[in-house]
Each structure stands twice: as C-alpha cells, then as structure tokens.
Amino acid sequence: MTALLELKNLKTYFKRKKIEIPAVDGVDLVINKGETVALVGESGSGKSITSLSIMRLIPSPPGRIVDGQINFNGQDLAKLTEDELCKIRGNDISMIFQEPMTSLNPVLTVGEQITEVLTYHQGMSKTMAKKKAIEMLELVGFSRAKEIVDDYPHRLSGGMRQRVMIAMAMSCNPKLLIADEPTTALDVTIQAQILDLMKDLSKKFETSILIITHDLGVVSEIADRVVVMYAGQVVEEALVEDLFENPLHPYTEGLMGSVPSIEEDLDRLKSIEGNVPAPENLPAGCRFAPRCPHKFDRCTAEMPQLLKINETRAARCFLYDSKEVPQ
Amino acid sequence: MAKINLAENPSPSLELHGIKTTRDTMLQIVARKFFRNKLAVIGGIFLIVIISAALLAPVIAPYSPEKQKLLEKLSVPSREHLLGTDRFGRDIFSRLLYGARISLLVGFASVLGSITIGTFLGAIAGYVGGIVDALIMRFVDIILSIPSIFLLITLVTIFKPGVDKLILIFALLGWTTTARLVRGEFLSLRSREFVLASKTIGTKTHKIIFSHILPNAMGPIIVSATLSIGYVILAESGLSYLGLGIQPPVASWGNMLQDAQNFTILLNSWWYPLGPGLMILLTVVCFNFVGDGLRDALDPKINE
Numbered sequence: 001m002t003a004l005l006e007l008k009n010l011k012t013y014f015k016r017k018k019i020e021i022p023a024v025d026g027v028d029l030v031i032n033k034g035e036t037v038a039l040v041g042e043s044g045s046g047k048s049i050t051s052l053s054i055m056r057l058i059p060s061p062p063g064r065i066v067d068g069q070i071n072f073n074g075q076d077l078a079k080l081t082e083d084e085l086c087k088i089r090g091n092d093i094s095m096i097f098q099e100p101m102t103s104l105n106p107v108l109t110v111g112e113q114i115t116e117v118l119t120y121h122q123g124m125s126k127t128m129a130k131k132k133a134i135e136m137l138e139l140v141g142f143s144r145a146k147e148i149v150d151d152y153p154h155r156l157s158g159g160m161r162q163r164v165m166i167a168m169a170m171s172c173n174p175k176l177l178i179a180d181e182p183t184t185a186l187d188v189t190i191q192a193q194i195l196d197l198m199k200d201l202s203k204k205f206e207t208s209i210l211i212i213t214h215d216l217g218v219v220s221e222i223a224d225r226v227v228v229m230y231a232g233q234v235v236e237e238a239l240v241e242d243l244f245e246n247p248l249h250p251y252t253e254g255l256m257g258s259v260p261s262i263e264e265d266l267d268r269l270k271s272i273e274g275n276v277p278a279p280e281n282l283p284a285g286c287r288f289a290p291r292c293p294h295k296f297d298r299c300t301a302e303m304p305q306l307l308k309i310n311e312t313r314a315a316r317c318f319l320y321d322s323k324e325v326p327q
Numbered sequence: 328m329a330k331i332n333l334a335e336n337p338s339p340s341l342e343l344h345g346i347k348t349t350r351d352t353m354l355q356i357v358a359r360k361f362f363r364n365k366l367a368v369i370g371g372i373f374l375i376v377i378i379s380a381a382l383l384a385p386v387i388a389p390y391s392p393e394k395q396k397l398l399e400k401l402s403v404p405s406r407e408h409l410l411g412t413d414r415f416g417r418d419i420f421s422r423l424l425y426g427a428r429i430s431l432l433v434g435f436a437s438v439l440g441s442i443t444i445g446t447f448l449g450a451i452a453g454y455v456g457g458i459v460d461a462l463i464m465r466f467v468d469i470i471l472s473i474p475s476i477f478l479l480i481t482l483v484t485i486f487k488p489g490v491d492k493l494i495l496i497f498a499l500l501g502w503t504t505t506a507r508l509v510r511g512e513f514l515s516l517r518s519r520e521f522v523l524a525s526k527t528i529g530t531k532t533h534k535i536i537f538s539h540i541l542p543n544a545m546g547p548i549i550v551s552a553t554l555s556i557g558y559v560i561l562a563e564s565g566l567s568y569l570g571l572g573i574q575p576p577v578a579s580w581g582n583m584l585q586d587a588q589n590f591t592i593l594l595n596s597w598w599y600p601l602g603p604g605l606m607i608l609l610t611v612v613c614f615n616f617v618g619d620g621l622r623d624a625l626d627p628k629i630n631e
C-alpha cells in the first residue's frame with residue numbers, strides 16, 4: 001500500500017499569554033490509499049487540531065504549526081501558500097464536521113452550497129454543477145434530490161444535513177475525507193446510516209478517510225486502523241481487530257475498560273482515575289504516568305518513544321521496551 | 328447498500344388534501360412573507376405613491392413650484408390650492424411634490440453611499456481582525472468623536488451647499504454606524520462552523536466575506552439603511568432649518584418646514600408646516616416599516 005498522507009513530527013502550538021501550549025506535540029501518522037483510519041482520544045487530546053493542521057486551517061494567531069511535515073500526495077502541505085491550499089481544500093481533501101446543524105450556511109440553499117465547490121474546482125457551468133449536485137444528493141440517499149437542492153438548510157433534519165455535507169465533501173471526488181466526529185450529534189439509527197454511507201462512498205471512490213471520534217463503537221464499525229492520542233501525542237497505533245483484542249498502552253486499556261459491556265452487569269462503569277493533564281502543565285516523563293496503574297520509576301523521569309512492536313503496531317510505553325525488565 | 332429513504336417521500340394524498348409538496352422559489356417565499364406583514368405593505372404602498380408622485384411631479388403639479396402670487400399669500404387650502412399657499416403665494420402641494428424629489432434623492436443616494444462604505448469597511452474589520460480592525464475602528468472613533476452637526480455645518484459652509492455636496496457629505500459621515508454594526512455581526516459570524524466549512528472547500532477569503540457571511544448580516548444592514556434614510560431626510564431638514572441645506576427658491580421638505588418656522592405662520596397658517604412636516608414623518612415611518620418587513624422576509628431562518 002502506498003501512503004497518501006504522512007504526518008512527520010507535526011507540532012502545532014497555541015500561544016496563550018506568552019506561553020506556548022503544545023496542542024499537538026510531534027504526531028506521526030500515515031494514511032494509505034483507500035484506508036480508513038480512526039483518530040481516537042478524549043477531549044483536548046489534540047485530535048481535532050491534528051485534522052485542522054492537515055487542512056492548514058489552524059486559527060492563526062494564536063495557533064501555529066511550529067514543526068513537522070504534512071506530506072500529501074507528494075507535496076508538503078506545511079509549505080504551500082494560501083492560494084495553493086485553496087486548490088487542494090475541497091478538491092483533494094475535504095472535511096465534514098460534528099455539528100451538521102451549524103456547518104451549512106443558513107441563508108444559502110443546499111444547491112448553492114454544493115455547486116460552489118463544483119464551479120470553483122472543476123470549472124463547471126452553473127447548470128452543469130446543479131445537475132451534478134442533484135446527482136450527488138441522490139448518491140447520498142435523497143430520493144427527492146431535485147427538490148432538496150432548492151431547499152434551505154433549516155428545512156432539513158440533522159441526519160439529512162450531514163448527508164448534504166457528505167455530498168458537498170465528496171462532490172469533487174477527493175482523495176482524503178476528514179470527518180471530525182461526524183456522528184456525535186446524531187441519534188443512533190441515523191449514526192449507523194451515516195457510517196454505512198461513508199463506508200460505501202469510500203469504497204466507490206477509493207477515498208481514504210480520517211475519522212476523528214471518541215466513540216469506540218464508531219471505530220469498530222468503520223475503521224481499518226486506529227491511532228490513539230493522549231495529551232497531544234500518539235500513544236498507540238494498531239489494526240482495529242488487534243486493538244480491540246489486545247490493547248497495549250495502559251491508556252487504551254483504560255478506554256476499552258470504560259466501554260459498557262452487555263455481558264457484565266456493573267453498577268458503575270469503570271473509568272480512568274484522574275484527568276488529562278492541562279497542556280500548559282505537562283508532566284516531565286510519560287504524560288499518562290500520573291494516571292497509569294502500571295507506572296514505575298522510569299515513567300516519571302523519561303518520556304517514552306513510540307515503540308514499533310511489529311509491522312502494524314506501535315505503543316508509547318516502557319512496558320514494551322525490550323531493555324526493560326518486566327515488572 | 329440499500330438506498331436509504333428518509334421520511335421524505337411525497338405522498339400523493341397530501342396533494343389531494345390541497346397541501347403543496349413542491350418548493351417555491353426564493354422570490355415567492357420572500358414576497359409571501361413580506362405581504363403577510365400588513366404594516367410593511369401599507370408602508371410600501373405609501374412609499375410607492377410618494378416616489379411616483381415625485382417622479383411625475385411636472386405632470387401632477389397644478390402650478391410651477393416657484394411661481395409667486397403675492398396677492399394670494401398664506402391662503403387656506405381650497406379647491407384652487409389643495410394644501411394652501413406659503414408666504415410668497417406659492418402652491419404648497421406643488422412645492423411638496425418637487426420637494427419630494429430633492430428629499431428622496433438626498434435620502435436614497437447618501438444612504439446608498441454610506442451603507443456601501445460602512446458595510447465594506449465593517450466587514451473587512453470584523454473578519455480580518457487584528458491591526459486592520461484596529462486601524463479601521465480607530466478611524467471610525469475619530470469621525471464619531473467630532474460632533475456631526477458642527478462638522479456638517481463647517482463642511483457645508485466651505486463647499487457651497489447643493490444637492491450633490493449634501494449627498495457626498497452625508498455619505499462620507501454616515502457610514503460609521505453601519506461599519507460598527509457590520510463589524511459586530513462579522514465578529515460573531517466569522518467563528519461559526521459554516522465559515523470553517525466553507526474554508527475546507529477552498530473558498531477564497533473575499534468570497535467568504537461577501538458571499539457567505541454578508542448575506543447572513545443583511546437583516547441588520549437593511550434595517551439600518553431604512554432608518555438612515557429617515558435620519559438623512561431629517562438631517563437635511565435640520566440643515567435647511569439653519570439655512571445651510573437646499574437653498575431657496577428650490578423646494579425641499581426641510582427648507583419648506585424651515586420657512587414655516589415662524590411664530591405668526593405657526594399660529595395663523597397651520598396648513599403650511601403641516602404639509603412638509605407630515606410628509607417627513609410619514610416617509611420616515613414608512614421606510615422603517617418596510618425595513619422591518621424586508622428584514623423578516625429576507626431571513627430564511629424566520630419561518631413563514
């Protein structure tokens with residue numbers, strides 16, 4: 001498999017009151033052609049900032065990509081000018097968001113919003129673009145696409161709006177679709193439909209997907225590979241089956257443990273003790289050490305590297321360091 | 328994957344029950360919403376009447392607006408002089424018609440100018456932020472810190488008063504409030520998710536400002552514009568009252584009112600101030616009604 005997107009040591013810092021806050025701190029990530037990768041982590045772990053960094057849409061100031069490469073299809077996106085980026089956004093990489101209720105412009109019709117992408121990137125005429133927009137709407141499951149195309153967003157339900165967003169994102173046949181918690185705001189049945197639709201389209205158009213979520217159910221549903229983030233760093237990387245079968249990093253273990261199971265009957269769900277460290281006040285060693293049940297002296301003294309365990313797996317934990325004597 | 332059908336199939340039975348399942352065009356929706364607002368419709372009709380009367384003044388006016396008949400000065404409204412005559416024996420009805428041309432021209436043209444400047448600068452200040460915002464807004468502060476009435480008087484005395492100069496001055500002084508309003512709207516709109524979404528499809532900055540965010544700010548802008556037309560008509564009257572507006576013998580509502588501001592006239596010839604005063608009042612009120620109606624009609628978020 002060839003890599004479509006490769007992040008190398010991506011660092012995105014935010015400046016707040018003269019302190020540099022490392023929201024994303026040295027992330028390496030590979031997405032292959034046609035692959036669906038899930039980026040998992042709790043709020044504040046840097047997953048959304050990672051995705052916005054790929055699009056180069058970090059609000060600046062205060063945010064800034066301080067280091068690293070974003071290699072996409074042979075280009076380093078970190079080095080492109082705004083004009084060059086505009087040609088890539090929406091055409092090669094597109095994005096959908098968590099809140100379908102607010103991510104469509106309320107004063108433009110659905111059709112106007114989809115045709116804009118097409119006229120800009122593909123140089124289509126207005127009538128051609130509208131035809132294509134109707135086609136896209138049909139593709140995402142609207143049976144009355146001809147009428148929906150002239151509707152304003154407020155007439156559509158949340159699930160329908162997310163479909164419109166997907167239609168818009170897919171209309172130029174992008175190589176990569178970034179989905180930032182696309183199903184969080186939707187109810188469970190609609191969630192399943194949207195995930196099915198994304199799976200379907202990615203197969204049809206051979207689009208790679210980077211899905212950002214904190215919902216492990218969504219991960220198991222759609223992803224091929226999982227990347228777990230904690231406090232701005234990647235802590236574990238694995239194929240989806242491997243991760244669910246045998247989580248390596250203690251944080252991942254904790255995440256898996258906190259998912260309610262049908263078989264067990266528990267009064268309280270398990271949770272990971274403590275909180276995510278504030279990004280301006282990170283521990284010196286392993287960032288998870290203060291909450292880790294397996295920690296030992298080295299963990300608080302030294303930052304572990306992302307250790308390659310085999311072809312597809314890596315974990316940022318001293319437990320898997322061969323030099324380390326197992327406890 | 329089986330095609331997912333949302334609950335969106337039109338059922339033929341709906342049509343049988345007279346419920347429309349087809350969509351109307353934007354214009355139809357706006358028109359329907361506007362016509363539901365009775366005050367706006369009344370205001371609109373009245374404005375159309377005034378505007379067409381002003382345009383057709385030479386046809387409608389029974390007398391020349393500047394023709395003096397000193398023998399008939401300050402005569403009561405009668406069949407010959409529908410609204411009476413002024414202190415030079417000029418027909419008030421004819422003068423009101425011609426005055427409407429001047430007052431409306433000054434109102435429309437200067438508001439068009441000030442809204443354009445204010446929207447443009449306010450949008451840029453609000454969207455770009457930072458140093459650009461600071462520069463534009465400090466400039467606005469400077470203009471606002473000068474008492475406008477004195478500035479107007481000074482400018483009008485330097486440049487000989489005339490319709491074109493009045494329009495220019497009102498346009499160049501009036502944009503500041505619009506700029507502030509539009510900047511505020513943009514500050515809150517620019518962080519909305521749909522703006523980020525339009526960035527992700529590669530939309531250029533100028534297009535985001537003017538075709539994505541601006542339509543969302545149209546409501547307040549339209550209301551502000553209609554209010555400003557009223558304000559400008561009043562300000563023109565104010566300047567005319569000081570003798571710095573439209574110069575006699577040319578009629579404007581403002582200088583007619585000024586001409587009537589005389590104790591004996593006010594006391595004995597009530598019809599003279601009544602004509603221009605009522606016209607200014609009605610026009611300003613109607614513009615406000617129409618502005619309100621337009622704002623509601625143009626906003627797709629306000630349901631029918």
